[in-house]
Amino acid sequence: DYIIIVCPPSLGLLTLNALTAAESVLIPIQCEFYALEGLGKLLNTIRLIQRHLNPKLQIAGVLLTMYDSRLNLSREVAAQVKSYFGSKVFKTAITRNVRLAEAPSNGKPIVLYDILSSGAQNYMSLAGEIINHG
Numbered sequence: 001d002y003i004i005i006v007c008p009p010s011l012g013l014l015t016l017n018a019l020t021a022a023e024s025v026l027i028p029i030q031c032e033f034y035a036l037e038g039l040g041k042l043l044n045t046i047r048l049i050q051r052h053l054n055p056k057l058q059i060a061g062v063l064l065t066m067y068d069s070r071l072n073l074s075r076e077v078a079a080q081v082k083s084y085f086g087s088k089v090f091k092t093a094i095t096r097n098v099r100l101a102e103a104p105s106n107g108k109p110i111v112l113y114d115i116l117s118s119g120a121q122n123y124m125s126l127a128g129e130i131i132n133h134g
Helices: 013-021 033-052 072-086 098-105 118-133
Strands: 026-028 060-067
Touching: 013 033, 026 033, 033 072, 033 118, 060 118, 098 118
Parallel strands: 026 060
Antiparallel strands: none
């Protein structure tokens, strides 16, 4: 069984409490420059939580999001993340997809909004990867 706690993209109290309670953390990272800066802050926070509050907290994996293979920046960020995290980076990347952006405004998860979209297929692939290697 899995319990997934989705946190805001900040290091506020909700995120700190979730990390303190969790066994592992899946780190999504947008393939953009400033995301790398935020990743450094998150890793420092994870280390502090491991040291003082939750020594069993592990990084389950790193998920590349908003990936666009046509953009040099996406490829460079992906390469840096893979260089640092190695096998912790999921093989599945969530590609940029208009349907992913539309789904929340229509009040539906992507798999109900458009199961055939590349975004839905990416998330289905990620779910399989987590279940098979979890």
